[in-house]
Amino acid sequence: MFEVDEQNIWFYDDLVDEIEAEWLGGISVKMFKEAMDSFGGNDFTLRIDSPGGSVRPALSIFNMISNYEGKVTAIIDSWAASSLSYIPMAADEVLISENALIMTHAPWTMAFGNADDLLEVVDALKAHQESLAIGYANKTGKSVEQINEDLLSGENWFTASQAVEYGLADRVIESKVEVKNRVNPSVYAYKGIPDEWRDSSVGRFAARVSGNHHKEFRAMTEKIDKLLEK
DSSP: OEEEOSSEEEEOSOBOOHHHHHHHOOBOHHHHHHHHHTTTTOOEEEEEEEOOBOHHHHHHHHHHHHTOSSOEEEEEEEEEEGGGGTGGGGSSEEEEETTOEEEEOOOOOOOOSOHHHHHHHHHHHHHHHHHHHHHHHHHHOOOHHHHHHHTSSSOEEEEHHHHHHHTSOSEEEOOOOEEEEEEOTTTSOOTTSOGGGBOTTSSSEEEEEEOSSSHHHHHHHHHHHHHHHO
C-alpha cells in the first residue's frame, strides 16, 4: 500500500525498482519522488511499515529526504526492516510506535559468473555496506566500525525502546494505528519475523491498517476492504 494525503506518505510496501513496481507492485523511487514533490517543500510525515527491499533505491530516497527543504518526520508504525531501516535515518526526527520493530542487516544479493565476476559483486556489496554504515553512523553518533559490528553483521532486531537507546529513533510514541502484517517467509526469510505475520498465501508482503482516530485511516481501510471483496 502506498498512499499520500495532506500530511503523510504511507510507505506500507516493498521498495523495488521501476520495472518491478510496474509489473509486480511495490514502491519505486519515482513513486516516492512524485509523492514528496507534491508537498512543495512543506513539512510532511513518512509513515513506515515495510519489510525492506533494494539498497540502491533506498540510497536514492535517503538522499532525497536529506536534501528536502521542509521538515521530514519519520514514524515507524509497525516495522522498518532491511533497507527501510536506513531511509528514516535521513529524517529530521524519527518516532517509533511502542510495539514497532527495526531490523538491520548487511546488504546481500544473488550472483552468478566466474571468479572475477563474483569478486566484482563482493566489491560492490562492500561499497554499498560502507554507504549504509555512514548513514547509520551519522544518525546514531557511533563510529562506522561500531555500526558494521552492531547493525551490519547478522540479523539485528530492535524493539522501540532499544531503537531509541541505540540512537536509531528519537522517541517512542503511543501507537494510534492498528496494522496487520502478512509476510511470505519464502520471500523474506528473516529469522525474527513474528510467527503471526507469516503467511505463504501472500505474494510478498501485505499490510492492513485499521483505527478510527483519523479519517484517512478509515478511508484507507475501506479501500482495502473493497479490494479484498473482489
